[in-house]
Amino acid sequence: MRNSVVRLLTFVFRQSALVSFAALLPVLLASVAHAQLGYEGPTGIFVTPLAAVSPSPLHGVGRPTIAYHVLATGPVIGDFNTVSFTEGFAKRFEVGYTREDHSAGSTAALSPLWTNGLNLFHAKAVVVPENFGKTKWVPGIAIGGIARTNDSNVGNGANGQTKTNGDIYVVATKIITQTKKVPLVLNAGVRGTNASLWGLGGNAPDFVARAFGAVGFVFTGPGKSAIILASEVAQQPQRIKVTSAAGVSSSAFDIPTSIDYAIRVVPLPKHRLNIDAGILQAAGRIAPGVDLKARARFAFGITYGF
Numbered sequence: 652m653r654n655s656v657v658r659l660l661t662f663v664f665r666q667s668a669l670v671s672f673a674a675l676l677p678v679l680l681a682s683v684a685h686a687q688l689g690y691e692g693p694t695g696i697f698v699t700p701l702a703a704v705s706p707s708p709l710h711g712v713g714r715p716t717i718a719y720h721v722l723a724t725g726p727v728i729g730d731f732n733t734v735s736f737t738e739g740f741a742k743r744f745e746v747g748y749t750r751e752d753h754s755a756g757s758t759a760a761l762s763p764l765w766t767n768g769l770n771l772f773h774a775k776a777v778v779v780p781e782n783f784g785k786t787k788w789v790p791g792i793a794i795g796g797i798a799r800t801n802d803s804n805v806g807n808g809a810n811g812q813t814k815t816n817g818d819i820y821v822v823a824t825k826i827i828t829q830t831k832k833v834p835l836v837l838n839a840g841v842r843g844t845n846a847s848l849w850g851l852g853g854n855a856p857d858f859v860a861r862a863f864g865a866v867g868f869v870f871t872g873p874g875k876s877a878i879i880l881a882s883e884v885a886q887q888p889q890r891i892k893v894t895s896a897a898g899v900s901s902s903a904f905d906i907p908t909s910i911d912y913a914i915r916v917v918p919l920p921k922h923r924l925n926i927d928a929g930i931l932q933a934a935g936r937i938a939p940g941v942d943l944k945a946r947a948r949f950a951f952g953i954t955y956g957f
Contacts, residue, residue, distance in 0.1 A: 687915065687925040688718035688954045691797055691849060692735035692749035692773045697913050697929055697950060698849065699863045699883050701838055702791035702824035704775055705739030705747075706923075706956065713739040714957040716923065721951050724933060725944045728765050728851065729756035743777045761941070769802040769814075769850055781824065790825035790837075799846060805853030805891055812894045816846035816854050822863075836867035836879070847891045847906055848933060855888030862886050867915075877917035885909045891937075904937045911950065923956025 689695030694703050694716075707713025718735040730753070737747030749771040756762035775795030783789045798817040808814045822840030845858040867881035891904045913929030933945040 690720045692747045702793035702822045704745035705737045707739035716956040718954040723949045727756045727758045727944045730754040746774045764805045766803045770800045773797045790823040799850045802850045807853045810894045818842045818844040834869040839864040854892040856892045879915040925954045927952035
């Protein structure tokens with residue numbers, strides 16, 4: 652009799668837990684995928700976009716999402732602070748603006764190469780919604796673009812060199828819920844870019860295709876909060892365009908692939924508030940005698956959706 656009661660209570664507990672998880676999961680995943688803005692402003696992780704847009708009604712404009720990010724890139728490059736404003740509409744589109752301001756580094760020989768901040772304009776459209784046609788294996792697919800202006804980093808604007816660069820990209824995102832205890836967020840895409848290190852390194856010599864991807868593990872935290880552990884990887888153009896006084900273009904610098912390790916906290920799923928912190932592996936020694944010292948650098952972000 653005792654064993655039967657125990658089995659019955661165990662069954663009821665498991666079913667209750669599954670029902671609670673099923674009710675909470677859509678809210679958690681909506682917070683994970685649809686509210687957080689990345690460093691440059693589009694809905695995303697930290698440095699890579701997701702195939703999702705800022706929330707909005709089917710036939711109208713949504714409430715704005717704002718974000719603040721700081722990227723402490725060290726004594727050579729200095730620090731960057733960004734403020735983003737992103738607006739979604741028709742459940743398929745988003746547009747936004749990001750202002751990036753720069754605090755100078757302290758390395759006399761190299762820091763003057765990084766001067767003012769820059770402006771970013773971004774847009775994205777969802778081409779295929781996730782689970783389209785009620786097919787659970789279909790990832791969300793989106794296309795987007797980022798235009799950067801007034802980018803004076805690494806000599807941009809000198810000797811006729813342009814201060815503008817940009818990206819176009821396609822990205823696929825899939826949230827795997829079959830792993831019920833720890834859902835997975837998988838993200839992968841390719842971008843065409845002529846920007847080095849998202850414009851922080853100025854312009855690249857050519858417009859090239861670069862891959863990016865991310866994986867995140869979604870845990871349920873205290874008080875129905877969500878905690879996401881994630882890692883991103885983003886290929887960079889390997890060279891930086893530098894124009895000498897004689898107008899000769901050089902591309903001797905070797906920029907590695909960027910990697911970051913991040914944690915995201917969603918304190919209250921019903922509110923569109925997200926907090927990010929992480930470590931970015933950007934660029935170290937890129938040429939003999941040239942060390943940018945931008946490895947293992949701290950990054951922080953906070954997003955709020957009205």
